[in-house]
Amino acid sequence: MATPAGARSMGEDRQSPPRMDPFEDTLRRLREAFGAGRTRPAEFRTEQLQALSRFLQDNRKLLQDALAQDLHKSAFESELSEIGISLNEIRLALSKLRTWMKDERVPRNLATQLDSAFIRKEPYGLVLIVAPWNYPLNLTLVPLVGAIAAGNCVVLKPSEVSSSIEKVLAEVLPRYLDQSCFAVVLGGPEETRRLLEHRFDYIFFTGNPHVGKIVMTAAAKHLTPVTLELGGKNPCYVDDNCDPQTVANRVTWFRYFNAGQTCVAPDYVLCTPETRERLLPALQSAITRFYGEDPRSSPDLGRIINQKHFQRLQALLRCGRVAIGGQSDESQRYIAPTVLVDVQEAEPVMQEEIFGPILPILTVGGLDEAIAFINRREKPLALYAFSNNNQVVKQVLARTNSGGFCGNDGFMHMTLGSLPFGGVGTSGMGSYHGKFSFDTFSHRRACLLRSSGLEKLNELRYPPYSARRLPLLLMAMEERRCPCTLL
Template identity: 45%
Template sequence: MTMQLDPHTDIASISGTVKILRNTFNSRITRPLAWRRTQLQNMINMLENNEAELLEALKVDLGKPMAEGFITDLAFVTGEIKLMLKNLTKWNSTEKVPTPLVAMPAKSVLIPEPLGVVCIIAPWNYPVQLLLVPAAGAIAAGNTVIMKPSEVSPTVSGVLARLVPQYLDTTAVALIEGGVPETTELLAQKFDHIFYTGNGKIGRVVMAAAAVNLTPVTLELGGKSPVIIDKSANIEVAARRVAWGKWLNAGQTCVAPDYVLVDSSVEAKFVNALRTSITDFYGANPHTSDSYGRIVSPRHFDRLVSLMTGGTPIIGGESAAADRYVAPTVLGNVNLNAPIMQEEIFGPLLPIISVKDTNEAIEFITSRDHPLALYIFAENSSVVNEVLERTTAGGVTVNGTLLHLTSPHLPFGGIGESGMGGYHGKSGVRIFQHMKPVLKRGTKIDPKITYPPYTARKLKLFRKVL
């Protein structure tokens, strides 16, 4: 498979596509659960029937190992969709809620309604998962959907552009390809929800565009997700789990450990354990490993090589522009004012910062923007509780990395600079629904005490019951 260099959709067709989706939604075709169930099952069929082609596309764009691509981009999606199918009726059913005394006699319910036409804009790092999981949630909620994969992963974009119309209802689900011009035109349309995954700079553009129509947004952004290594941590296990979380997808993961704050008393031991883990995972020369990915583009490769100057490589440091390889790299002597500590790394570079204790680590983290993820390694439960109490992050894994986002029962999302809104599991459907509040009153009983004129006797009664 060769890389498709310039996937794009005719800009002039975008407004018409959105109009078709709007007409379909207004026709109520997407309301029956049977229609939603069919679309979700077809999405699973699309992934399973074309697994080899999708895995090859991930390899072309990202050098992604087959096992890694299957786990993180395909199996993750099918797992989420199967959970939606299992709970489709339940998550779309009317919910009874209590009714206050003042409204009696009455019954109160929440009715889940689809929002309308939803726009999903996905990034390039997990180009199948981060496009299809929110799209599946929107479909499960009864919406029509327009999807925009990233042009930075053009091979995957091209494959999905061909497959989506083959498997999904083309009057209700559309996919457009392209870069800035196409996305700009897309954002000029009126949507009922925009779901964007990417960086904060573009997140602001999306939010500004959405504000024109008062369109609600979900922003899944990034940031610098820290790791705290307490002196009580199991160092060998911590190093292994940090190494896995950091160098999965060559570090191109929004919740990858961005930097490590390690207690000075265990720093040397931790770095040595990281070195061992890298060798265990990728061999003596990761460049030749079939389990290690590549940087997505020459531009991102150059950016990472430049960032590396913010510290001294104590493990790795090698790079090769020809195949966009950057070695698993651990940096010491890190300049805290250098770009590598001011912007999200999004690559296989891991700065190590020595701290005197966990309190100093907490103060370091809280002096910066809220991260998308935070990781604390400690056997001392008091230390863990203190970190949880004093820090704020989109999500946390204790004694591990990344895995909080794998649970469909834990909404995944950021806070502040790292985003707004959470999804996965039920939350991934609910975010595309309006829970319409309805209070139903009967007419056989109509207490006159609630009506004027308001007497002293009525006021006395109100004080007792309200």
């Protein structure tokens, strides 16, 4: 009788064949390229950054279409938050690259006045960047800019959830970059888990805290340094002393941008009952002006990424009471811009990051109670405060802790390459954007170059030790910032 396909015949080894490692050849190729020094010259880094810029410009329409397919993003939002911000990072890196790469001279002590002391910025080696689905282009390419500028070889793992952008990154991006130094790998959670079994020299992960712990555990096995960009529940305090319509305009824009699927969006508003009553009609007015009487037909409002997240958000709509919006359409993965009131702190909508177009409003007695509420929760990725009184904004800043802070607006701090972007505590560790990206992917190597002569000067430190030499030696090793010299 014939043996069925896939079955084992009698006497055949019953052990499973060894698993093939789909990443081994790719990682070996990249390590060899780094070991050969291909990525270290400034000229190579510049060429790759220029190629990345061409990728974005040559394929702008293709990328916009892919973002529309994945998230129903308008061309405006795609350009503003994905393509444009990535191009800005590339331009900054290209203009500052040689300055960033320069050795950084440091002060010397008396004992080393005749020597050269400096910090050299060196690439880590083989870097893994694991990106999320909500800004699938921005959050893949902006870290990549820093990794390239710092001289690393890179493995990119885009999210399989945003499948259209994943396909463009996998099929088109490699045509622009040196494939001996950069690779895009595909797959879901299982493939990512197997990828993390390998040793990398640095891991950059953007996602949620649960997966962040998995990444950090895997990195710990190889003592690999990590940057974790995670997220959390970002508070937004609205003071009684404010113009409610101005606040509503700004909160509406950055809460419902990308259908609320933004890690720095406000996850809840804290205000007094009086301010809530002034804010609600202003929010309704802003939502209507931005998205029309029927937001479902607006070309500017995104959609939920998939059915799983749609169902999760549907459950959150049952928390508190719907004051604005609340409509949904599962066939389109549409959820209207929604405001919830009478929400209790113990309800699910206050226990997890919302990541959708839902905004709970909780009432507090005033500033002190709002700050106490914020401080008894985990440290957020971003924190916002609105007030016509600058002292109120400064009090919120001084008495709380968060990855980033913005007074009287939302997530505009992210547009500044001069500011680091990153979390603290459960919202993440490490930062990037602008020069901070270059620094994140660079090892700061401490270097001291000494003379091989002048041995007589070193006799103070050699045995046999003498008590009278110790004060002289300690004085010589003390760092002095005055322009003194032995010459």
